[in-house]
Amino acid sequence: MGCDGGTIPKRHELVKGPKKVEKVDKDAELVAQWNYCTLSQEILRRPIVACELGRLYNKDAVIEFLLDKSSEKALGKATSHIKSIKNVTELKLSDNPAWEGDKGNTKGDKHDDLQRARFICPVVGLEMNGRHRFCFLRCCGCVFSERALKEIKAEVCHTCGAAFQEDDVIVLNGTKEDVEMLKKRMEERRLRVKLGKKMKKPKAAESVSKPDASEESPGPSKSKTGKAEETAPDSKEKKTSTAHKSAATNGSSSGKAGKRSIAESEESEAYKSLFTTHSSAKRSKEESAHWVTHTSYCF
Structure with a gap:
């Protein structure tokens, strides 16, 4: 069969073959990863933050997302691991002196050099354009x-x-293997934090209960001071009463002591002879009777 004008169709025009897989342009992918926010898809502008999986965000976009999570359904995979602002780290980036930006592209006819990047490595001088692997330190945010x-x-x-450890080094826009490894580290880190909080809670409860218990049942030293402070007037009254009692007992004891010294008293000799302290009661062994007898003077 031919078409109008006597043309002959070819085989690929008549027979439908398998669809070709669309290939993503690597340059466009790198530009999207390193120059645009993963959450809002806007151009990255300072302050720039990175999550624990190594993705780049605008800090304003992260704050807006945390305040209003209505967009969580659309971009749940990219931000499901961000629960608070503490899960991201603000990056300290070094500017590239050779970066001009859109200064000379006023007419829109300037060629954009994709090899140029806004930021560079402060140590080696490599540009952060996706051609080289970059990482940041979670402890300080330096890139x-x-x-x-x-x-x-x-x-x-x-x-x-x-100071930093290997766990603090996070690769920016890494491969799938890097993302899986960083995800495992993130889960382990959050687990340790949860366990630490659980361990601190009972300790805090014990520290709170200890002063309460000490107030209810104070020790020997604290109980004395506490009682003295709490019942100051009562203790004063008790002290005065005990002082009076001690004075009375001392007086009575002195009176008794005075009564016991009968030999020095002015009583009659007949009255003094009734007591064992009298000279008549002090007999020798020969004069004293045996203990079996009725007398109770046994010396």
Whole structure:
């Protein structure tokens, strides 16, 4: 069969074959990852933050998302792990002196060089355009190229001097394997934080209950002071009453002591002879009777 004008159709025009898989342009993908916010799809502008999976966001967009989560259904996968502003880290980026931006593109006829980037590595000087692997430190937020961390091995940040560990190094816009590894680290880290909070809660409860218990049942020293402070007037009254009682007992004891010294008293000798302290009661062993007898003077 032919078409109008005597043309002959070809095979690929008549037979339908399998559809070709659309390939994403790598340059466009890199530009989208490194120059646009993952949440709002707007151009990245300072302050720029990064999550624990290494994705870049505008801080304003993250705050708006946390305040109003109506857009969570549309972009749930990109932001499901962000529960609060503490889950993101503000990045300290170094500007690229060769970056001009849109200064010379007033007419719209200027060629955009995709190799140029707004930020660079402060140690090695590599541009952060997606061609090289970059990472940031979760403890301080400083951004470096992975080459800088490998070539200059140190346990301290190259710019601010903050100490960091391997767990604090997070790769920016990494591969699927990097994202899976960072996700495992994030889950382990959050688990440790939850366990730490659970351990602190009973300790705090014990520390709160201890002063209450001490107030209810104070120790020997505290109980005395507490009672003295709480019942100051009563204690004064008790002290005065005890003082009077002690004075009375001392007087009575002195009176008794005076009565006991009968030999010095002015009583008659007949009255004194009734007591054992009298000289007539003090007999020798020969004069004293045996203990079996009726007398009770046994010396």
